[in-house]
Amino acid sequence: MPSKLKVIWIDAVTCYGCTHSFLNYKEISSLFEKIDFRYHPIFYSEKFEVQSCDLLIVEGALKLNFPRMGYVLNDLVSKLFFKADKVLALGTCAVYGGIFGEGLMFNKENKGHYYRCKNKIINLPGCPPHPDWIAYVLDMISENKKILLDEFNRPKDIFAYTSHMGCTRNEYFEWKIDAENFGTKEGCLFYNQGCQGPYTHSSCNKVLWNEVSSKPRVGTPCFGCTEANFPKDNLFNTDTFMGIPANIPLGVSKRAYLTLSGIAKSLNNERLAGKLIECKENNEN
Amino acid sequence: MKLYYNNTKKGAKVSKEEKKELIMKTALNLFADQGFYNTTIADIAKAMDMSVGNVYNYFPSKESLAKELLIYSSKRFGDEIRKINEMDIHSKEKIKKIVELYFNISINEPELVDYFMRVYLSNKEIFANGCEGMLCVSAFVTEIMIFFEEGVRRKELKNQDFFAAFGLFMGYIGGLAFLNKEGILSKNLIDYVKPVSENIYNALKA
Numbered sequence: 001m002p003s004k005l006k007v008i009w010i011d012a013v014t015c016y017g018c019t020h021s022f023l024n025y026k027e028i029s030s031l032f033e034k035i036d037f038r039y040h041p042i043f044y045s046e047k048f049e050v051q052s053c054d055l056l057i058v059e060g061a062l063k064l065n066f067p068r069m070g071y072v073l074n075d076l077v078s079k080l081f082f083k084a085d086k087v088l089a090l091g092t093c094a095v096y097g098g099i100f101g102e103g104l105m106f107n108k109e110n111k112g113h114y115y116r117c118k119n120k121i122i123n124l125p126g127c128p129p130h131p132d133w134i135a136y137v138l139d140m141i142s143e144n145k146k147i148l149l150d151e152f153n154r155p156k157d158i159f160a161y162t163s164h165m166g167c168t169r170n171e172y173f174e175w176k177i178d179a180e181n182f183g184t185k186e187g188c189l190f191y192n193q194g195c196q197g198p199y200t201h202s203s204c205n206k207v208l209w210n211e212v213s214s215k216p217r218v219g220t221p222c223f224g225c226t227e228a229n230f231p232k233d234n235l236f237n238t239d240t241f242m243g244i245p246a247n248i249p250l251g252v253s254k255r256a257y258l259t260l261s262g263i264a265k266s267l268n269n270e271r272l273a274g275k276l277i278e279c280k281e282n283n284e285n
Numbered sequence: 286m287k288l289y290y291n292n293t294k295k296g297a298k299v300s301k302e303e304k305k306e307l308i309m310k311t312a313l314n315l316f317a318d319q320g321f322y323n324t325t326i327a328d329i330a331k332a333m334d335m336s337v338g339n340v341y342n343y344f345p346s347k348e349s350l351a352k353e354l355l356i357y358s359s360k361r362f363g364d365e366i367r368k369i370n371e372m373d374i375h376s377k378e379k380i381k382k383i384v385e386l387y388f389n390i391s392i393n394e395p396e397l398v399d400y401f402m403r404v405y406l407s408n409k410e411i412f413a414n415g416c417e418g419m420l421c422v423s424a425f426v427t428e429i430m431i432f433f434e435e436g437v438r439r440k441e442l443k444n445q446d447f448f449a450a451f452g453l454f455m456g457y458i459g460g461l462a463f464l465n466k467e468g469i470l471s472k473n474l475i476d477y478v479k480p481v482s483e484n485i486y487n488a489l490k491a
Contacts, residue, residue, distance in 0.1 A: 241434045242430075243445075243447035254431065258431065258434075259424075262419045262427055263419045265419075266417070266419035266420075267417055
């Protein structure tokens with residue numbers, strides 16, 4: 001039997017949400033058969049010591065002069081970083097800095113302290129990252145399989161998507177029909193309610209949360225928690241310039257998007273204008 | 286009757302696309318002049334020195350011709366406003382250029398503005414099937430949206446409801462063009478570019 005993957009999971013400045021998310025992975029016991037957690041702040045592990053490992057997982061942000069286990073946090077991360085074969089920056093705080101500080105490879109949208117060492121870093125943003133995403137990375141590394149990464153070192157299998165893809169409100173998005181109130185079943189949340197799904201990289205509507213749902217599916221906007229500028233102010237409001245969304249879906253020019261969306265909105269899709277359950281379809285052409 | 290666009294030399298080769306454009310320009314004049322319902326395909330054919338049947342080879346109906354003209358007019362305005370949008374100048378200057386553009390077209394190609402006001406806005410039933418919503422006017426409206434959006438993004442214009450701003454801008458200059466056409470204005474339309482632009486800017490500025 002091949003040896004287990006030696007992992008050190010270190011808690012930087014964190015709320016432990018990433019650990020919490022990982023504990024929700026439904027096949028977690030099978031992962032423990034492949035992984036030897038040399039240190040984890042919550043799981044049972046041996047007394048911490050600085051040592052080499054196959055994979056260093058950093059949960060949380062870097063911060064100057066922050067004490068951790070008898071070390072200064074940034075010094076501790078540095079010692080572990082250079083002894084590890086690979087490093088997983090876990091969660092938006094470890095990737096970009098998030099709420100608490102700086103990330104490893106990035107400081108918000110700028111290059112971070114470890115940018116020059118990016119060849120050994122895998123970034124898995126999210127607040128928190130989905131448990132399946134964490135398991136995917138651990139499984140691929142333990143099986144010695146190559147993970148395709150994008151230009152921000154995020155696994156393409158997860159972050160090539162936007163959270164818009166697979167959203168059950170996409171028909172409303174197509175016809176530019178707003179959700180007028182928070183929490184309704186009908187309507188798209190992109191135009192007024194602050195949804196960042198069309199330009200947020202994640203697979204939240206493809207790999208569902210608790211296997212059943214996602215924020216937009218239950219009427220809450222995507223907060224863009226996998227992106228460098230998370231969290232923005234005013235999460236329940238869409239930033240607009242003269243009524244036009246300040247951020248538009250990825251992959252098209254503003255002119256192309258406005259042409260398409262302006263036409264779609266002006267066509268007034270009657271079927272989707274009210275509650276679906278009360279709709280009487282008229283298929284006359 | 287004014288000269289329509291049948292001024293190609295007899296026997297000169299005209300491509301199918303060119304011929305189609307000539308029919309559209311002739312129809313644009315006639316529709317703007319006489320109205321949609323008072324103009325027949327036969328009138329257009331006569332002005333073009335063509336047979337009625339031949340006009341139908343280019344456009345299957347008078348309605349389809351009217352729709353293509355709407356797309357054409359919208360694109361004419363849209364293309365010109367796009368050039369202004371792509372200039373690296375302050376929104377105040379852009380407003381002046383858009384007003385100038387609109388007034389110049391009102392003076393030099395009045396049929397374009399007349400067509401929009403007297404045919405499109407007054408006879409929406411002609412356009413009910415195939416030109417619904419913004420389908421045929423999106424080239425123009427999109428550029429106006431971009432003008433407003435970029436003005437707000439650059440903090441030069443006030444962030445407000447799109448239609449409140451759109452109505453103020455287009456309603457104002459459309460109204461002036463209408464008054465000019467009615468012969469009511471005391472000065473030449475082009476003399477109003479400066480005061481009208483300033484009023485629009487003052488109403489929209491951040």
